[in-house]
Amino acid sequence: MSKGPGNPLDLRAWLEEARSLGELKEVAGADWNLELGTISELNVKKSNPPALLFDAIPGYPAGYRVLTCSTASPARLASLLRLGAERNHHALVQKLRGKPAQWQAKAAEFTPRSVSTGPILHNIVDAADVDLFKFPSPLWHEGDGGRYIGTGCMVVTKDYDSDWVNVGTYRVMIHDRNHVGLDMIPGKHGAIQYRKYMQAGKPFPVCIVIGADPLGYLVSGIEVPFGMCEYNYIGAILGESVAVVPGQLTGLPIPAGAEIVIEGYAQPGDERIEGPFGEFHGYYPGKAATAPAVRIERVYFRDDPIIVGSPPAKPPNDYSYSKAVMRSALLFDALLAAGVPDVQSVWAHEIGGARMFNVVSIKQRYAGHARQAGHILNQCGVGAYMSRYSVVVDEDIDPSNLQEVMWAVATRTDPVIDIDIIQRGMGSKNDPMSIAYPYKAPFNSKAIIDACRPYDYLAEFPAVAEASKALQDKTRAKWKDLLGD
Ligand SMILES: Cc1cc2nc3c(=O)[nH]c(=O)nc-3n(C[C@H](O)[C@H](O)[C@H](O)COP(=O)(O)O)c2cc1C
Incomplete structure (x- = not known):
């Protein structure tokens, strides 16, 4: 697969591969307000569902797209995990056996590679002009507490008292034009890092990668060991280091080929009601709860950006x-x-x-x-x-x-x-x-x-x-x- 010069986590290179495998369908005209989410939910209940790339979303410029169902077939999962062509899930499980231990063992060799520029820097929005509603974030389900810009996303944070950078998949709900809620369950690595900043009374720096090669959120959505950076683990799967540029405010590393990145700080004491949103087992949790609010002070995006969506719901669901x-x-x-x-x-x-x-x-x-x-x-x-x-x-x-x-x-x-x-x-x-x-x-x-x-x-x-x-x-x-x- 062509990965693009220096951009191994480039979503567009992977989309070309999905297209050539006959695994991608383009959909024009679906509304962000429940329609796109419901189409995706019905699609994923079919056997061997294609990935869906939504375009011409009413109210948004043509080219502002949303990708769903990206990991929902053996062929796509095999290509994302760089395991070669495979269309049978038994064979895929067999190919995968032993690999996680090997990737983990090799991760230290694949420190992310700093580069000075990349497509993610093509458009940069400063604090005063940030408006998260400029992207077609879906309202996925009728019972959701808001529009979720982050589902198949990667949340990049850094430890307070060490150099450990963590990348986790945590859902991200839009509160208003420049605030999002970040739901990190206690014990998750991002939550542990957040607590340390709060105890020190310091703002918590965050970069949220809203779209990248879905391998990114596949890895940031699994339990990579405490203290290990998921970019290293991804590098071990790819066989090459992830190219990153520093966020201009926080210095946090973001993939040079990412689609959209939002950057900002969670301020001590600013926790707001977040959700409700469905869980992986198919139910809404009992009570609405509070979660850190992140004030977004900079937005980076490629021309014609793509949100990677992967909402939980009653299974079978997107992931x-x-x-x-x-x-x-x-x-x-x-x-x-x-x-x-x-x-x-x-x-x-x-x-x-x-x-x-x-x-x-x-x-x-x-x-x-x-x-x-x-x-x-x-x-x-x-x-x-x-x-x-x-x-x-x-x-x-x-x-x-x-x-x-x-x-x-x-x-x-x-x-x-x-x-x-x-x-x-x-x-x-x-x-x-x-x-x-x-x-x-x-x-x-x-x-x-x-x-x-x-x-x-x-x-x-x-x-x-x-x-x-x-x-x-x-x-x-x-x-x-x-x-x-
Ligand atoms: C699509 C998707 C959405 C997820 N949403 C959340 C979430 O909102 N909050 C959470 O704590 N974990 C969520 N998870 C699970 C975490 O990503 C997973 O436990 C991961 O290991 C967390 O990273 P960490 O180990 O670095 O904390 C989600 C996983 C996926 C694949």
Whole structure:
């Protein structure tokens, strides 16, 4: 892929690749006010949805665009992660296995490269002229608290007492022409840095990258280790350092090929009501809450800028597929690292936001193998947060096929012995069920469902009543027109 001179995170180079893969659709005339969001939401519920590039948005100049659904197919995800052509999600998970550990190990070699100029500096707006409504930020859903300019974005901040630059994906709501709300859940790296500035009574400098190659928000939206800069991690994936220019007010590094960057400061004491906005599991959180307000004092944008949008919603949503693939690969690696043999496949289902309903298939080798796999799937480092159901199935079941998984649950379990419950596990205050919980802290309970044939009755277990694989393949080949591939 042509990356543009010195601009490895250039969105436009990637859009060309998506177009050549037949994975991009241009849409003219959709309104920012609910229409664009609803089209994207319906699109992403189709199988293998294209990415959508909205243009001619009423009330905005032609060329001011919004990209959605960018990571929602195996082919696009493979190209974003630079894994070569891949249109099958099982194969993609296999290609991805082991890669996150390699990227992390190599990240230190890919310090961002400072350059003096880049397309992001083509248009610069000073404080007095800042008007965030000049960009077609969508009102995504009817219940949202405002227009969200930042969803598939990268929020760049720096530690108060060290050189650590963090890049995180946190939602960004427009309050007025020059203020945005920044929702960083406590414990997230941006939130930790923000607290330090507030404790020192100092303004918190922020640059928000509103559009870039979606690899950017894919990485800033995953848990890169504390103290590591996501630009380094991105460089390790790309095999070259990200080219950055310094923000003119804050000095924070911004990708030279970014589409739009807004820069400013959160002032001590200025927290405002933010949201509501949907969560990855498909619900609005219970109460509106306050979040830091950032006063925007400079805006940078390319000619004909593109907002990258990726709103959460009831799954499947804009980014649930990418989370399912990434977390499935990480869970697979975690099971192997914990010593579980003969793992065939893992799938972190989109319906559970890739956290709450995960399935592993194994070839059972010994008594207790299935429970071991289920408990580790549920409790390993990548899996524990907000996990709810972990299901273990035999090797004849495809973990990503809910119909098959639930057939195994319905027919190969005796609930009284095949469901283990873990109490007071690692939950979240964002759990939609938390309103009904008795706990004072964010616990939840978890179920491990062993939907494998009972190991002690494997030989006698009834045979499956369906045509053999060989007969199915032969019949499909002969009756292709009738049955399809
Ligand atoms: C599209 C998208 C939107 C997200 N929105 C938020 C958000 O509003 N607040 C938040 O704390 N985390 C949000 N997340 C999750 C964080 O990006 C993720 O936990 C990431 O690891 C945070 O970066 P950090 O580890 O540097 O804190 C979002 C993730 C994605 C992919």
